[in-house]
Amino acid sequence: MKIAIIGAISFDSLEYHVHDELIAQGHDAKIFSYKNLLPKKIDFGVSQISEKHVEKKNKKLLEEVLNYNPDLVIGIYRHIHPLVVKSIKKKEIKIIHINPDALTTFQNQQLFVEPYDVYFSKDPYMVSFMKNKLNLNVFQYQEAFNPRVHKKPNRSFKELEDETKIEVLCFGNLYPYRNRMLRLLKERNINVTMFGHQSKFFDPYLDENFQNRGIYGDEKAKILNGAKIVFNNFHYAEVESVNNKFFEITGSGAFQICDYKPILEDLLPIDPKLISFQSIDEAEEKIRYYLNEPEERWKIRNTLSVFFQENYTYKNMLKDIFSKL
Numbered sequence: 073m074k075i076a077i078i079g080a081i082s083f084d085s086l087e088y089h090v091h092d093e094l095i096a097q098g099h100d101a102k103i104f105s106y107k108n109l110l111p112k113k114i115d116f117g118v119s120q121i122s123e124k125h126v127e128k129k130n131k132k133l134l135e136e137v138l139n140y141n142p143d144l145v146i147g148i149y150r151h152i153h154p155l156v157v158k159s160i161k162k163k164e165i166k167i168i169h170i171n172p173d174a175l176t177t178f179q180n181q182q183l184f185v186e187p188y189d190v191y192f193s194k195d196p197y198m199v200s201f202m203k204n205k206l207n208l209n210v211f212q213y214q215e216a217f218n219p220r221v222h223k224k225p226n227r228s229f230k231e232l233e234d235e236t237k238i239e240v241l242c243f244g245n246l247y248p249y250r251n252r253m254l255r256l257l258k259e260r261n262i263n264v265t266m267f268g269h270q271s272k273f274f275d276p277y278l279d280e281n282f283q284n285r286g287i288y289g290d291e292k293a294k295i296l297n298g299a300k301i302v303f304n305n306f307h308y309a310e311v312e313s314v315n316n317k318f319f320e321i322t323g324s325g326a327f328q329i330c331d332y333k334p335i336l337e338d339l340l341p342i343d344p345k346l347i348s349f350q351s352i353d354e355a356e357e358k359i360r361y362y363l364n365e366p367e368e369r370w371k372i373r374n375t376l377s378v379f380f381q382e383n384y385t386y387k388n389m390l391k392d393i394f395s396k397l
Contacts, residue, residue: 074100076137078156079148081105084288086172086316087148089218093386096220104137106130106149130156138163144397146170147188151179154186161189166397168192172215172316174309184208192393195313196335211396214339215316216389217323217380223293224325224377229370236298240359242305243267243287243296244317251275253305256352262359264303267295296326300369301362303355304330314339323380327373329358341379347372 075094079087081103094101106129108115118125130153137145137160145160145167152169160167168190169183183191184206191210193199202210225232239262242254246268254264255275266282274282287295296302302321306314312335321328329347330336336344349355362369 073144074140074142075102076140076142076145077101077103077148078133078137078145078152079103079105084221084292086170089216089221089386090146090148090170090390092218092220093390097387097390102140104133104140106133126153127155134159144168148172151182154182157186157188161186166190168393168397170213170393171198174307174311174313190397192396195311197311197313211393213389213393214384215314215319216384216386217320218386219323219381221289221293222320222324223290224323224381225294225297229297229373230366232294232298233300233366236295238265238295238299239263239363240301240303241265241267241295241299242303243292245269245271246274246282247271247307248273248275249308250305251278253352253355254278254281254303257303257356257359260356262356265299292320293324296321296324299326300366301359302326302328303359304328305355306331306333319380319384322373322376323384325373325377327362327369329355329362340376342372342375 077087077091082088087103091101091103109125109129110118134156142165145165147167147169150171150173157167166189169188170192171183172194174195187208189209191202191208192213193202193210194213194215196212199210199212202208240257242250242264243266246266248271251274254266255277258264258278258281264281266278267285267287269286270282304315304317304321312333314330314333314335318330329349332344332348332350336348349358
């Protein structure tokens with residue numbers, strides 16, 4: 073099948089992994105992203121005030137997608153203009169949307185204007201809202217990890233931990249809510265190491281913990297596995313869902329503790345309360361416990377890694393999505 077993906081062209085993104093899996097399955101696939109018509113910062117500013125500029129960018133994108141002559145279009149950007157969706161549907165090409173983010177990323181709610189043939193959302197709350205209130209054809213999907221990128225090192229847990237020398241790791245977008253929790257842990261003498269991208273108002277108290285760069289691909293898998301504990305505090309807008317890091321961390325073989333969500337009962341083969349917390353106090357308690365119980369955390373790592381390898385790869389994800397088209 074010939075499949076066009078509308079989204080960002082960047083390594084280790086959802087678009088990248090969907091494209092990688094489609095190619096691995098023998099499909100013809102290509103990612104199409106917006107092209108800036110002006111220098112980057114100026115283009116962004118003009119896009120905020122000029123609908124004509126936005127339409128021009130979307131028409132350019134549409135032209136490229138239609139010239140590709142796809143059998144299926146997968147939208148991943150949340151801000152695809154309704155004219156793009158409408159024009160693709162007029163050509164009798166099926167177009168679906170996969171939304172990997174929390175509800176705070178819906179921008180001007182373009183997503184709901186010109187209905188896609190099928191929507192996929194990870195959050196049960198949004199699935200219920202879209203289905204019952206908007207009467208959209210929507211299904212829940214589970215996010216995934218890519219075993220070709222998020223590789224589990226073929227070394228002992230102890231060897232990796234001894235080499236990496238990280239007790240508690242946090243990575244990704246370092247938003248203020250995340251930094252506030254990390255500050256609280258540091259104030260309680262938890263040794264935290266941070267990789268990722270600083271947000272505005274970054275707490276200078278955490279400067280010495282921040283490594284001043286992100287981690288991706290093989291290096292990310294190596295550092296995740298070398299950390300004794302990965303601290304994964306979900307965005308507050310993950311109403312009933314988890315984040316994609318949840319799958320990448322455990323899929324690559326690492327050990328994490330995360331916010332408790334009822335959906336963990338369905339996602340995990342063990343009692344989720346073993347590796348989750350509902351308060352910063354409980355997070356501290358779990359961290360101290362597992363730092364002192366390496367054999368127990370290694371046992372959990374192994375159990376969950378095997379389970380995720382069997383159930384939460386992009387191959388599994390796309391199989392489920394395609395079964396609903």
